[in-house]
Amino acid sequence: MxxxxxxxxxxxxxxxxxxxxxxxxxxxxxxxxxxxxxxxxxxxxxxxxxxxxxxxxxxxxxxxxxxxxxxxxxxxxxxxxxxxxxxxxxxxxxxxxxxxxxxxxxATGARIVPQEVPGLSEGSENFFTEEGAVRLHRRLREFQGGTVAMVVSIPHKCPVAPVEAMFMLHDFFKARGIRDKVKLRYHYPTNRVHATSNVAQWAKPEFDKAGIEYETLFNLKEVDPVNKIVHSEEGSAVKYDLLISIPPHRG
Ligand SMILES: Cc1cc2nc3c(=O)[nH]c(=O)nc-3n(C[C@H](O)[C@H](O)[C@H](O)COP(=O)(O)OP(=O)(O)OC[C@H]3O[C@@H](n4cnc5c(N)ncnc54)[C@H](O)[C@@H]3O)c2cc1C
CATH class of the missing domain: 3.50.50.60 (FAD/NAD(P)-binding domain)
Incomplete structure (x- = not known):
């Protein structure tokens, strides 16, 4: 056989x-x-x-x-x-x-397709490829203050990665001594902060403790990289200085 x-x-x-x-x-x-x-x-x-x-x-x-x-x-x-x-x-x-x-x-896995969302490739960073992770690290090191927004497309590899990344951002900017200059905003497509209910239950109060703002029912529609605004299907528009995305996946 x-x-x-x-x-x-x-x-x-x-x-x-x-x-x-x-x-x-x-x-x-x-x-x-x-x-x-x-x-x-x-x-x-x-x-x-x-x-x-x-x-x-x-x-x-x-x-x-x-x-x-x-x-x-x-x-x-x-x-x-x-x-x-x-x-x-x-x-x-x-x-x-x-x-x-x-x-x-x-078992050929899944790949990211940021090009499926207008403006996402030009307007956001991600950590789903080696090149992306290296570039994001450079952007994080150079960041001096402002709004860091995370937008999430589901389904994606490693469901907890966006939540994990928010706390890592909090720790990273704290260690750099500029946490007070950085607003962290998290945007998730379902009606709670994570699709898995026990993760959502745990993460919400932890976000509050860490001063991480969140918006649910935020389904990524398009990014305006020139004016640095990300739009949701629900009509929300969020101004950012650094946008981190969990891009759509295919595979
Ligand atoms: C940032 C990040 C964090 C993660 N954290 C976790 C975690 O904490 N815990 C966890 O369990 N999972 C985590 N994951 C998810 C985990 O890495 C994936 O679920 C896992 O790699 C998927 O395995 P796979 O074999 O389906 O695909 P992959 O591991 O992507 O492998 C696919 C393989 O197929 C090959 N291939 C593709 N096309 C072809 C072709 N045409 N011919 C031959 N070969 C081909 C590729 O080269 C690759 O070797 C994370 C993923 C990411 C991106």
Whole structure:
């Protein structure tokens, strides 16, 4: 049996390793073969992006060699899948190879698409890519005071990241000695500060304690990067000096 895992991120790696451990005897006997195709030879620890944005990790600390994360019997190949042919149980890769399978697991993750919201790419920073996190860190270091606004599109990777980031902003500016010069504003699309009710119940009083302002039912409509105003579908308009976004995701 040929098991093909596409994507060498968290999901693909956990799945391939778990299957390998459970199917050890079948693999040894040659009855099962597990192949992983990924578009990179590196594995990124994505939660670390938040720490890069706040200067607590360097970008190189995010990465490990993907092959070193895998059970040795997994046939790991760096070759992005470009076409899925479900009717033929096969995929085609960037190098032109065809891989046939009996069982296919697609674990190609999600990517951000800020370009889907007018003005968001030009008007906001984010911590969902290495480049984004590095740029946000520079902006935070250079920030001298004013309004830092967070806007959230859901669903997104790591549901608690925006709440976590608000408290990290509070601590960051406190450590820089300019917390009193910074207004922190949090905007969330549902009718409470987080989609998960116990997170919302916990976070709301903690926001109050930290002096973090919040607005719920704020569904991101567009950003005016020239005048630095972010608009919601509900008709709210918020002036900012630094806008941090959790952009829409696709994948
Ligand atoms: C800032 C941030 C903080 C986070 N914090 C946490 C946390 O605290 N706790 C937690 O549990 N999760 C956290 N997450 C979420 C977690 O990182 C993701 O849920 C997880 O990485 C998703 O795993 P995945 O395998 O689905 O996708 P990914 O890890 O994104 O992996 C997808 C893989 O597929 C590969 N790929 C893509 N397209 C192709 C193709 N065509 N062919 C071959 N390979 C392809 C990519 O190169 C990548 O290796 C955080 C995420 C972010 C961004």
């Amino acid at each position: 040929r098991i093909l895992v596409v994507g060498g991120g968290t999901g693909g790696t956990i799945l391939a390793n778990n299957l390998t451990r459970r199917l050890t005897s079948e693999i040894r006997a040659g009855r099962v073969r597990i192949t992983m195709l990924s578009d990179s030879d590196r594995h990124m620890y994505q939660p670390g992006l938040l720490y890069v944005a706040f200067g607590q990790m360097t970008p190189d600390q995010l990465y490990r060699d993907q092959a070193s994360m895998l059970e040795p019997s997994i046939d790991f190949q760096v070759d992005a899948v470009t076409e899925f042919h479900f009717d033929k149980n096969q995929v085609k890769t960037q190098s032109g190879k065809i891989h046939k399978y009996d069982i296919l697991a697609i």
